[in-house]
Amino acid sequence: xxxxxxxxxxxxxxxxxxxxxxxxxxxxxxxxxxxxxxxxxxxxxxxxxxxxxxxxxxxxxxxxxxxxxxxxxxxxxxxxxxxxxxxxxxxxxxxxxxxxxxxxxxxxxxxxxxxxxxxxxxxxxxxxxxxxxxxxxxxxxxxxxxxxxxxxxxxxxxxxxxxxxx
Numbered sequence: 001x002x003x004x005x006x007x008x009x010x011x012x013x014x015x016x017x018x019x020x021x022x023x024x025x026x027x028x029x030x031x032x033x034x035x036x037x038x039x040x041x042x043x044x045x046x047x048x049x050x051x052x053x054x055x056x057x058x059x060x061x062x063x064x065x066x067x068x069x070x071x072x073x074x075x076x077x078x079x080x081x082x083x084x085x086x087x088x089x090x091x092x093x094x095x096x097x098x099x100x101x102x103x104x105x106x107x108x109x110x111x112x113x114x115x116x117x118x119x120x121x122x123x124x125x126x127x128x129x130x131x132x133x134x135x136x137x138x139x140x141x142x143x144x145x146x147x148x149x150x151x152x153x154x155x156x157x158x159x160x161x162x163x164x165x166x
């Protein structure tokens with residue numbers, strides 16, 4: 001038994017030896033080192049990999065759905081209906097009201113759905129997309145937005161975007 005001082009009253013020799021061993025360990029053990037930067041990089045890498053995997057899965061599912069819809073719709077001999085409304089610059093323009101009271105005109109005419117999404121998200125607007133068949137338009141181009149000019153929208157509002165189905 002090692003003695004690190006006098007034994008306090010009420011302690012057995014075993015308890016005193018246990019206290020002494022714990023004190024020896026606490027005084028000689030090295031402090032653990034954690035490389036927090038490396039841990040954070042690893043977490044970011046895992047997050048980026050999982051996001052990329054989910055995006056790839058969604059892309060594959062979307063492509064499969066588009067192929068299946070094309071295969072089913074391609075065999076039909078009935079003509080596809082066309083939208084009654086024609087595309088005008090006014091029906092595809094969003095008026096964004098900024099915090100300082102000015103309005104910004106955002107023309108979406110001729111943009112593809114990804115370009116329209118990027119423009120709206122940049123202004124903190126929430127885009128909602130739907131497709132409609134329109135004669136003579138390029139697939140996935142914007143044919144209408146709601147609300148459109150002259151109505152003014154603000155950050156956080158939802159904009160319903162209709163794109164050409166082809």
